[in-house]
Amino acid sequence: MKLDIKRFTEHALLVSNVFILFLIIFFDRIAVPNWLQSIGRMHPMLLHFPIVLLLLAFFLEFFRFKTFDTDKKSSTNFSTNLLLCGTLLxxxxxxxxxxxxxxxxxxGNALFWHKWAGVSVVFVASTIYWLRTRPWHKIKVAKIGAVIVTACLIIAGHYGAILTHGENFIWEPIISTSKTATVPIDQAKIFEHVVMPIFTQKCVNCHSTEKAKGNLILADVQSLLKGGKVVNCLFRETPKLAYCWNVFIFL
Known part of the structure; x- marks a missing residue:
């Protein structure tokens, strides 16, 4: 990487760290405009690139200390640039x-752990980048740093998957936690045995206690009765609809 580009990237990384710290400190006081929300929604699209780059960078970090590496300068420069790009991303x-x-x-807890694990990846990887040329940064320190960053990546990825796909997304086909006992048709309740399983499979990913779009939670009857932002507006405009909704739930 050319010196000017590398210097610019390092400055961008420093500014990004400061900006992240600013967002964390003043998070509750910040109002995000609509046009900036579109940038925020690119988060799922971009996140896969730094994961790959960081894992590869820390994998190559171990070879920097091996005696069989005949061209240490080239490999060190490559791993350094890889770590810099991955950390900035x-x-x-x-x-x-x-x-x-x-x-x-x-x-909810999923957002809490996803956020702090992701932020930890940035801060720890940035610290490693800026300190990796110190004389005391040997293979043991490199291993500890690699383990910490990898653990944070796994935690962030796990809770990110919960936010996106719901709990037990990976293991659900194996453990089959969503299966319920079969109820005879003459004993079945419309909402409990017909509608609620559909909500569980198709809706709770975006309407649960961890992620309640429109303030609507479809995970249990009590939350359903509370409604949501749009549902409550409809109920205020059409009281008969609210009555039908409550009757339907208890069918």
């Missing part, structure tokens, strides 16, 4: 994620 991804989380409906 991770920082941009974290910024987009923080902007996206300002939209309504993102709450």
């Amino acid at each position: 991770a920082a941009l991804t974290a910024i987009m994620g923080l902007v996206l989380s300002k939209e309504e409906g993102y709450t």
